[in-house]
Amino acid sequence: MGIDLSNFAESIGGVDHGPLWIAGQQTRTPAPSQLRLVAAPAGIVDLQPDEMTVVCGAGTPIIELRTELAKVGQYVNLPDGLTGPGTVGGALAEGRSDIYRLGRGPVRDTLLQVRYVNHDGQVVTAGGPTVKNVSGFDLSRLLIGSRGQLGYFGETILRTRPLPQSSRWFVMSEASQTVVEKILRVIYRPASVLWDGHKVWFCIEGNPKDCAAMIQRISVELPVITEISGPPDLSLYLHRQSVPPRLLGDVVQENARSDSHKIIVEAGVGIVHHQVPPESTPIEKGVTILHRRILEQFNPTGRLNPGIEILASAPSL
C-alpha cells in the first residue's frame, strides 16, 4: 500500500521546469514569494502498531500523526517547528531534534524509508520498509536535514515508539556543573536535562514505580528537587548551536561572565538554545568538498530550494 506520487512528481517536473520550493506549513522556514511552490501529499495510509511503523505522506501534519498514534499508545519522534508542529516532511528536511533527544534519540533514527522526487522529476526510493535494513547505502540518512536540496519527500515510512507510561519534569535551583554531571551519572537514561547556569530541569520517563523510586533515591544525593508540569518555555530561544557536550560547562560560564543574552543548554547532548544568533562554527574544507560533490550529483542545476545554505559557514574553495 503506497501513495501515488505521480501528480507530485509531475508538479515538480524535469530540470527544464525551473526553480521551485517545497512548502509545508512553513513553521520552520518561510517560503520565498518569488518561487513556484509545491506541496507534498498528506495523509496516513498505513499504521501497523505491531510493526511499530506508520506510512504517511510527507505533507501530513505532525499533529494529525500524533493524534492517531496516541490512540494505539505510540508516538513518533518528530519535533515541532518554530511556530507550530508543522509537517512530517518539514521535520525530516530540517533534521533538528527536540529537547528529548537525550532519551528518545535523534530525528534521523525515525525515518526508515522515503520515496522522494529528485531534481529531474523522478520518483526515487531510499531506505527500506522494515525496522532493520542494511540493503545498500543509507541514502535516507543523507536526505534527513538536507532542507529540500537533494529531493522532495513524498511518502515516508516512520519508526514509532511506545508512549512512555510516565513522563515527569523536575527543577532544581542549585545548578552547578557538578550537579548537572551528577544528574547525568545517577539517573538511568534521563529523557532530557536542561541547564541555564542558574537552574537545571530534567525529565524522567518510564514505568511510574521506577520513576518514583528514582526520584526518592536521587533526592538523598541532590539538592532540593521540585516537580513541575513541563519543560521551561523555550519560545524566546529561537537560535541553536551544536557543541561537544563536554564544553557546555565552559559555554554556560562564559555566557554568565559576558551577560550578553540568555541561553539554555541540553546537557549530555550539546545543543545550546540562544535568544540571539550565535557565532557560526568553522567548517572543515574536506566536509565542504563532499557537500559540493553531493549537491552536484543530486541537485546539479540548483533548482530545488535555491538559496538555502546547508553549510552556513563553509570556507570558500
Add this chain to the structure above:
Amino acid sequence: MRDKPQVQSLNTQLISRLRAALDVHRVHTASADIDLYKRDASNIEGRAGVVCFPLTTAEVQSVVSICAEFQQPFVARGSGTGLSGGATPLDGAVVISTAKMNRLISVDPVHRLAWIEPGMLNLDLTREVTHLGLHFAPDPSSQQSCTIGGNVANNSGGPHCLADGVTSSHILACEVVLSDGSVVMLGGEDPEPDGLDLRGAFIGSEGMFGITTKICVRLMQNYQAVSTILMDFTSVQAGAETVSSIIAWGMVPAALEMMDQLCLEAVEAYIQAGLPTDAAAALLVEVSGLPHAVTDDTERISEIGRAYGARTIRIAQDEAERALLWKGRKTAFGAIARIKPNYYLHDTVVPRRKLNEVLQEVYRIAQRHDLLVLNVFHAGDGNLHPLLIFDKRDPGIMERVHAAGEEIVRVSVEAGGVLSGEHGIGLEKRDFMPLMFGPHDLHAQASMRVAFDPLGIANPFKVLPSPSQCGDAHDMGEDMWV
C-alpha cells in the same frame, strides 16, 4: 632459506612505494601470507595483491594516496568476519588491514562517549568500559572477534539492538581517509554538525566510501535489572504471533530471539541447557532496565506467551542460568557442525506479521531442494537467518544451496521485506539489489558513491550491480565467484 613465491600481478613500483611508506614487515606479498586474505567469512573468494598493516591515520593516508596514484583498487579489512563478501579483494586489490589500529583512545564517562581506533574488537570495548557502568550496544554474534571498524562498514546489529538500535545509532563521528588520500571528519562529538549527515551516509557503505581511522562511539548505561525468559510453543505460528503481540502491547524488549526445532535439538545436544527439544519453536526474550519495568514486562510477556499457548515459561533464576540460555543462542552455529560440516547463513528481514508465512515458505523451499534448514534469528525485528546445512562434498549440492538461497531472498522481498538486516550486500547480494530497488534508486545510490569516491577505487564492484557503477575502475577478476 629460499624466498617465498611472490605475487607478480601488482606493479613492483607500487609495492616498493608501499614498503617505503610503512615498512617492509608490514607490507605482505608472499602468497602464503596474502592467501589468508582472499576472502572474508563468506564462501566468496577473490585474490589479494598485497596486504598492508598501517598503524596510524597518516599511514593509511599514505597507502591510499599511493593506490590513488596508481589507480589501484583497495579493500579495507578488520577481522574478516563479514558474511557477504564485502571484504573479499577482487582482481588483486590492495588489502588495507586495520587490525593493528586497535587502541581505545579516550573515554568520557559523563557524556558516555569514547574515541577508538577501527581495529578494536567489539567486545573489547565493552570490557574496557564495564567498570564505568557502560557498554557498547551493538553486539553481533561475532562480537568476540569482529572489529568496530567492520561494524561501521556494515552498520552491524546483534540480538540486543532491538531496543537500542544498530551501529548507526551508536556512532557520533568517523575520521575517514577518502580515496584521494584526503582525511575528513564526518560527524562530531557535537550532536548536529552543520550540513548533511555525512556520518550517517558513510556508516554501512561497506568500505566503498573510504576507510575509517578513528571512531567516536556512544556508550550506553548498563541496565539495573534484567530478566531472561524462555518460552516454547507447539507451532512456529504461535511463537511468531507472540512476537507481534508483545510489540503491539507497547513493549520493546532488549532482545527477542526465536529458535526452531532443528536448532533447539542441535544446540541442546551441544550444550545441554535443558532446552525443549520437542517444541516447534522457542522464544528467548530479554527485558532490561529499571527493576519495576523489568518485573512488570516479564509478567506481561509471560501472560502473552500463555495466551498463545506457550507450554513452558522458564525465567532465568540467576546470572548463570541466563548465561547458559544465551550460550545456547550464541553457539547455535557451532552446534550445527554436529549435523553437517558446512552451512550457508542467510540474512533477510520481513515484517513481523509475516514471520510465520515466510518461515513456512522457507521450510518448503528447503524441502524442494532436499536441504536441511534450521532457523535461529532476531524475531523482534523480523530479521531472519535461515541456515542451510549441508556437506559440500555431495555432488551438485552447492547449486541447490544457491538456488534455495535465491528463493529465500525473493520470498522475503515479496513479503514486503528487505535483502539484508545486518550482514550487508557485498558481493553476495549485489545482483539481488534490483529486487528491491529500481534504476532511479540504484542511480541515486551510485551518485552517493561517486561523491565520496570519484576515483572508484575504494572496494569497487560491491553492493551496486554493474550498470549502476559508473565510477568503478576495473573489471572483476576471473578467479572469484559469486
